[in-house]
Each structure stands twice: as C-alpha cells, then as structure tokens.
Amino acid sequence: MKRIVVVGVAGSGKTTLARALGEGLGRPVTDLDLLFWGPAWSRVDLNVFRERTQEVLANESWIIAGSYFNQVADLVWARADTVVWLDLPRRVSFSRVLRRTVRQVVRREDVLPGCRQSLRAAWRDRLFHSAWREPARFRSVVPEMLDRPEFGHVRLVHLQTKQEVAAWQVSQRR
Known part of the structure; x- marks a missing residue:
C-alpha cells in the first residue's frame, strides 16, 4: 500500500x-478538508481544489483523508491503490461529531486554519446531517465507485466497527 484514501462520513x-x-x-498525510x-469557512473554487489535490497525488506515496x-x-x-472505508454505525459517528463540535465551540477552537467552529457553521455545512444520514448514501456510492472499470485496481478495506478499525490499524504497523 503506497497510496491510501480513507473515506467515511x-x-x-x-x-x-x-x-x-x-x-x-x-x-x-493530507486531509482534503485543508x-x-x-x-x-469559505469554499475554494472547484478548479483550485482539484489542482491542490493533483499536487498531492503527484507524489509517489500518500495517505488522504x-x-x-x-x-x-x-x-x-x-x-x-487502497480505499479504506470507515462504515461505522451512525450512532458512533453522530455522537463523535456532536461531542467534537460542542468541544470545539466551547473551547473556541479553530478546526482548520482560520475556521473557528460554531454551531451555525456546523448546521450550515450539514455536519450533523452527514453523520446521521450519509451512511446510507455511502453504502451505495462506494460499491458503485468500485464497480467502475477505472477503479478496478483499487483494493477495498471495509471496516464496520471500532474494533475492526483498531485491529486493522495495529496490523498495518511496521
């Protein structure tokens, strides 16, 4: 595994x-949010986002979140070469988003450089919606993506519980 993308809600x-x-x-490691x-919380132009992403992809090895x-x-x-799909139960993802957002708001933390978390921003960007409703969407989108001929080379690691994530992570250490 030289080029890994980690996806999930x-x-x-x-x-x-x-x-x-x-x-x-x-x-x-590159977080696409950055x-x-x-x-x-301004969104960059799509062409700029794609150019920035291509710069990361030009490297020989990487991990993208x-x-x-x-x-x-x-x-x-x-x-x-590898897609790691974190397909955890919605109660897990939703509770993490809720706890993280409250912590960031209370502590007045910047989530990203120049982006302070607020309940308004979380609501506007559908953060809670994503954690609650998107798992069903991912369960159709990820298999559809993998069925596309241009992604036939991709190995899928499908992790569905916190225990599976932890065990797989340990198995990947050098």
Whole structure:
C-alpha cells in the first residue's frame, strides 16, 4: 500500500486513522478538508481544489483523508491503490461529531486554519446531517465507485466497527 484514501462520513475517524497510518507507515498525510476550505469557512473554487489535490497525488506515496465524491474522488481513486472505508454505525459517528463540535465551540477552537467552529457553521455545512444520514448514501456510492472499470485496481478495506478499525490499524504497523 503506497497510496491510501480513507473515506467515511463525518465523525467516522478518517483523519485520526489517516494520521495513525501515516506515522506507522511513514507516509505523508493530507486531509482534503485543508485543501477545500479557505478562511472563515469559505469554499475554494472547484478548479483550485482539484489542482491542490493533483499536487498531492503527484507524489509517489500518500495517505488522504476525505471523501469528496462529487469533487475529487475521480482523481484520488484513479491514483489510489487502497480505499479504506470507515462504515461505522451512525450512532458512533453522530455522537463523535456532536461531542467534537460542542468541544470545539466551547473551547473556541479553530478546526482548520482560520475556521473557528460554531454551531451555525456546523448546521450550515450539514455536519450533523452527514453523520446521521450519509451512511446510507455511502453504502451505495462506494460499491458503485468500485464497480467502475477505472477503479478496478483499487483494493477495498471495509471496516464496520471500532474494533475492526483498531485491529486493522495495529496490523498495518511496521
């Protein structure tokens, strides 16, 4: 595994797993949120987002956290050799998003550079909706993506419980 993309709904643990894999495998990690969001939660132009993503993909090895199916998945999956799909129960992802958002609001934390979390921003960007409703969408989108001929080379790691995530993560350490 030289080029790994970690996908899943908000709160599934994409960034956490990607960082741990990056440390364990000695690979650079990129969170697509950092490429997509500008200051004060402004969205970058789609062409800029795709260019930024292509710069990361030009490297020999990488780990990417983020789904962005409609924006850059075509680019990312074409270069990836492994897709790790975090398909946890919605109660897990939703409770993580809720706890994380409340913590970030109370502590007045920047989620990304220049992007302070607020309940308004979380609501506007459908963060809670994503954690609660998107698992069903992912269960159709991910298999559809894998059925596409251009992604036939991609190996899928489908993890459905916190225990499976932890065990797989341990198995990947050097």
